[in-house]
Amino acid sequence: MEWKNELAALLKITYPVIQAPMLGVTTPEMVAAVAERGGLGSLPVGGLSPDRTRELIRKTRSLTEKPFAVNLFTNEVPEYNREEAEAMQDFLVKFSEENQLVFERQSLDTLRFYSYREQVEVLTAENIPMVSFTFGIPDDESIAVFKQHGITLIGTATSVREAVMLEKAEVDAVVAQGIEAGGHRGSFLDDEPLPQVGTFVLVPEMINRIGKPVIAAGGIKDGITIKAALQLGAQAVQIGTAFITSHESLAIPSYKTALQRAQVTDSAVTRAFSGRWARGLRNQFMDAIEESGLNIPPYPIQNVLTAGLRSKAQQADRKEFTNLWAGQASAGGEIHSSAEIFARLIAETEALPLY
Ligand SMILES: Cc1cc2nc3c(=O)[nH]c(=O)nc-3n(C[C@H](O)[C@H](O)[C@H](O)COP(=O)(O)O)c2cc1C
Structure with missing residues (x-):
């Protein structure tokens, strides 16, 4: 099984398998466990205060020397x-x-309400190498700051239109979040009905339309679904629900x-x-x-x-x-450690035939 690709190299991971950021569920321990196993751990800090953001980053750093992503909510507060x-x-x-x-x-x-703008400085001061975000696109000023610091940016899209906008904002990769996905929809366009496209329709559509690597999210939970997403052309998968039952989860x-x-x-x-x-x-x-x-x-x-x-x-x-x-x-979640769940995902994928 060949796991290496452009995105895995960019994210400095052995396996292009991302533990989804899950605010309220993901802990520093979960992030570190996945990072240590060669995947990308994602630390969710959406809507948290700058102090809490710093504390969680430092806690994660105390558990692993491997790089991990920090995840923001880039929404505005509406009237x-x-x-x-x-x-x-x-x-x-x-x-x-x-x-x-x-x-x-x-x-x-x-x-x-805390804005992601209040967290940008914490992320740069803490030398965070990768930032993923959902619910919108950071403003030009924040994107410029991230770029100046060499931070890899991963946006979230639930439609091809959103993906095109993320590409224009010069993100490095786009999460294609299908309607199967657990948690909040990343959708951010008010002038279209809520996109409800399934992962396996969205991923190839997005790959056809944008020049950035696409990450498949939603409904991926085992070897066969990982393999299928990669065969569709996704350069990585992002998996959330399968980790909710882990020992390190706050659920x-x-x-x-x-x-x-x-x-x-x-x-x-x-x-x-x-x-x-x-x-x-x-x-x-x-x-x-x-x-x-x-x-x-x-x-x-x-x-x-x-x-x-x-x-x-x-x-x-x-x-x-x-x-x-x-x-x-979500059926059949296993009560295991995050490391064991991650190892199972990799082993199952590797056990599948090459074709
Ligand atoms: C409990 C839970 C919390 C989530 N919180 C976040 C979050 O904080 N930030 C984010 O970008 N996505 C969040 N998501 C969405 C995931 O990033 C991802 O798109 C989703 O879990 C993929 O689908 P799956 O649950 O079928 O694996 C969350 C998902 C779940 C299940």
């Missing part, structure tokens, strides 16, 4: 309707009382158990938790918000309104009331 946000809070108060949950109403005047026990039992039909794309489209296992919270008929405030407003409730539900291991991000290919 939103305050009445709708208050109506959502009214609903959450009632919902919490009915379900013995803890919900603390927030003053809309004091909501605080709560009931989330891991639900993933192990999941059928391929158990996930849905929803805006209920964060205001942004994301794929997760269906649960009571998702259904209740959707059935409420309320207008869901946009990301990151809804995200911050529901954050406290989700965090308390996680502390109590109550999976019905927090986001259970997962891709369609």
